[in-house]
Amino acid sequence: MTSAPPTSDHPLTPLDLPGDGDWLAWVSARCEGQLAEATRLVEGLKGGGSATEVLGGWNRAATAIANASSVSMWAEVHPDAAVRDRADALDQDVQRFVTELGLDRELYAVLAGLDATEVESLDADARRVLDHALRDFRRAGVDRDDATRDRLRELSETAVRLSQDFGRTIRDDVRTVRLAPERLAGLPDDYREAHPPGDDGLVGLTTDYPDLVPFMTFGSDAEARRELALAQTNVGWPANDAVLQELFAVRRETASLLGHDSWADYDTEVKMVGSGAAVAEFIDRISALAADRAAAEKQVLLERKRLDDPGAEEVLGHDSRYYSELVRREQYDVDGQVVRTYFPFEQVRQGLLDVTGRLFGLTWTPVAPAAAGAWHEDVATYDVGLDGRRIGRIHLDLHPREGKYKHAAQFDVVSGVAGVQLPEGALVCNFSRGLMEHDEVVTLFHEFGHLVHHVLGGQGAWVGFSGVATEWDFVEAPSQMLEEWAWDADVLATFARNAAGETIPAELVEAMRRADAFGKGVNAAQQMSYAARSYWFHTEQRDDLTAFGDELQRRYSVFPPLEGAHMHCSFGHLDGYSSGYYTYMWSLVIAKDLFSAFDPGDLFAPEVALRYRDRVLAMGGRKDAADLVADFLGRPYSFDAWAAWLEE
Template identity: 60%
Template sequence: MTDAQTPRTQPPIVLPPINLPEADRAREWVETRTREGLAAVRILADELRSAPPVEALAALRVWDEISLRLSNVMAVGSLWANVHPLEEVRTSCEHAQVVADRLATELRQDRNLYDVFAALDPSPLDVTAARLLDKTLEDFRRAGVDRDDRTRARLTEINERLTTLDQDFSRNIRDDVHTVRVAPERLAGMPLDWLDAHPADDEGLVTVTTDYPDSVPARMFVRDPGVRRDVTVAFLNRGWAQNEPLLTEMFALRHELADLVGYPDWASYDAAVKMIGTGPAIPEFIDRITAAAEAPMRRDLDVLLERYRQDVPGATAIDQADAGHYEELVRKEQLDVDAQQVRTYFDFAKVRQGLLDVTGRLFGLRWVPVHDTPVWHEDVTAYDVYDADAPAGEPARGRIYLDLHPREGKYKHAAQFTLADGVAGRQLCEGVLVCNFSRGLMEHDHVVTLFHEFGHLVHHVLAGRSAWTRFSGVATEWDFVEAPSQMLEEWAWDAEVLRSFATDAAGEPIPADLVARMRAADDFGKGYHARTQMFYAAMSYWFHTDRPADLTARMVELQAAYSPFPWIEGTHMFAGFGHLGGYSSAYYTYMWSLVISKDLFSAFDPDHLFAPEVARRYRDLVLTPGGSRDAADLVEAFLGRPYTFDAYAAWLTH
């Protein structure tokens, strides 16, 4: 049941967090947990087949227990396959994902189980349980339960191979860290703290990696264009060339799967359970954003090119190797924002604590450090989560882990991972934030990213008291899940919010007028950044529908059609574009969510961002329900009307 349905007169149920193992026992723990969890799933499924409950609610309870146990195996497998420092543990976790996915596919294709649910009488069910029954039957059908034995067997093969391909694709990106070694004098322009942390080696050279704490500042600040280009090319070629054949096979198998269950292509199959509804609506949305961004893109691109021509006379275009650097120069010289000055206010430790303070105040939560629990790496910190107004002795509503710095073998981007889905009275909600930030000073863009990703974690925790596993946490349609996180970014741009934790070495808070200039400077380039996103979205969509034989050639065509920046010869950025795995054909969702997030934020008063009434309504009506209602209904309940394109369009063209 949801928070609103839980009677406060009942004694609180204390749910313990997962008892994680010490590092030297991690592999054994994962293998035991996987074996026992999947064995329990098989027993429950056998009971459901042989003696199905007559009442719909009872049958759904058994199915939900199956879902919870599968989720527990998959969640740990997904997390540790990406972050555990021991390769043997990562490998065991990848295997756990494969066998769990195989069993999940087997269950969804089981005609006897489908018949159990298809025969149930839904009339006694409440709205949420009836929704669960509808979703369960839909899952069976999308898995091909109504196909013949041969087709179901082929679907099983496809699903298992797709799991392996996705793991290999992600692993190649994670492990393929490129380096550029340069003489120290060629790094002129880099921040002093970065240079201090990167001394020259025995050969007198400094190593710059393609990990974000190196590649982002190098591309922004280094004055030497040759170094910027070398770092950019190295970054754009992560995962090349081992990932192209994997992606080609992945796209073909996804298309075959969609065809076998009655869809014209993978994008149509994938979109059917999203807000957008249909595959052809995706390029229509991409083209709508492309058109809306045209004028602001041209306006700011002309400014960028004009500044570039001061150093490169006669230039007719600027590419990614130089765009970030010259964007920084425009902001510094014309908009009076120096990113190197800005970063002096964002010490990582202060930012992390500030984030907890801000989100605690906004959402009515307390984050209490946990010092006596095993973690998978010394960088990881744990917190128990309580309602701010919870009486003494009230149990935690969840536990979070923060794993925020890069290391060898770790996931290279930023994401929230589920450790445990929270289910009321049965299991504590646990989530993990995985990022790759500097241990010292942070660029403000990375502060914004931290707020964004933490938004997913807040959503996971607040929706972690669902009555059903299927609706727990960030379980809304996939093209909505980014909207709450994108909206939380707004708090990382507010002067008063930032001044509460952003202080320089002398303890002076960041000046309000500097924050105002930062916000104005951030608006510069939003048109061409939107067009860059549409290039990525178009690539995501057309790779799946066209399934080109030459991915690089098709990427170059799409870049010319959508991106403001021309292709850099010899680069293959798609090979390191990890979203082609998890988001598949639906990278448009970031922009779709941004449209909604701008509308959501319109309900807040920018001068009173912590106003309790609107914050509480947002928490209770949008975040806490998880996936128990359609996302469009959640948004309408909060705004009092359906969402529109208006707020986004006004922001983009401002």
């Protein structure tokens, strides 16, 4: 029996964005129209039918829901506050619809009651769609009593509102530190020129990344670094402290009503790690593996700090970036201010497109602003081509502005469905318009990896498997692996050039790689500190989140907490990743294993690159992540490559 939804060979067109038009009306019409379509399709499904008919209808309804759900992006990126507010309100409507859908016993009965013989004859993808749908219904509480289902509805609506409040506060709470010009000692000339004194004779530095990152890397004024670090770690304080306490309580009660001991147990049920206890074990395992190296690296930082401050007895987290830069400059002959001259933003953006195009056989064709209809003049839009046909569209929104999402992420604009709609995604970052630090280049490669995954994985028939639809503790692995191309001398030579047109020397790249090895242990320890907050905040109730976070910082990081800081209030991953921030390191373990299949001497070798493209990225969520990795590597994943990397 054929079970894939019908598709068409008719060329698909991207979403018609309004550009200079009425975004408020467009966002409302798009979301409300798709919700209405989903409602109509769901009601039609309740009449039953063959397995193929029901699953086809389910896929069409899920596609409409995915289209409506993308409204959340406009709350994060649109320059008009009225549009952002409207998108937030609409997102609540979408989440309310999704909650009701998950508790709809009549619809569940239709899917659960499909003829067993027909189901058995479905192909593997269709059976997986059905299995996931039934699983998600049960996880939503469809089989609970009426009172429990009513309470789950209330909790879901509350959780959506709290998540929006949490994110909005971080987005809008940009803090500024004002400093005398001489306190910018050590900063590059272009940074100083971009930050002239105001009428009061002082320079205003914000907590946005283009201000924050260079200052923490090169600023020699220790007290100024502390002031800026304190401002950044207090974004969202105190408002988000109460929001998080309420959000954690909602999640605990939800998990309990669904039969789990903790939110982490509920959350990990559908992840590679498998259980909450396994998360705690993973955090401790990584911490133990990194402990000796982290301690040794911290001692190096302390010894360097004592050259400036002979009485220093401690290195604090806000010192780490600055003294790591000095160690790399003095002991590894890598000067970050020289390195950044090879990475003008425009060159890096084009180089990224050229590298990924060559690697995956893709073309990136610029779309004129009038045709793209994007939401801001900064946005660059490209059509994605493969084998002579358009397979998707991407939007690059890479500079900060007021009211915009403050971190770096890929957002779905449209989930791809073969013959129905093209995958379309947006990359949202906050880079400067001038020279980039090399770690910002690495970040851009990383985030672009999500965008490539979204487009390549968006060519299948089932929207539930479209794009980055794998287990959540695998989604970072392909992006972390793409970072490797930002460290290769031959790759960087294709686009990294200074103002004189000189290509970045291979020996400098090699020195950068050696220097980057310094700090692996410290960074792993700090990542486990964040992962521990994410996990234990959802597992163990405490009245004082700041004190609990400081306790976990002391347990896992080599750096003590910054006095007066409340970093959990700006830790955005506590929303989307909830108890699962461990996934960054979990994914890195897998990423290092994936990368071991490539030839370091030729990272563009087509046989392995295209095998990876087709067996991992293009598969989306059609298989469990462990199976995707095994299909590519020819064996199960292991810790070996990561452990070897840590020791390099």
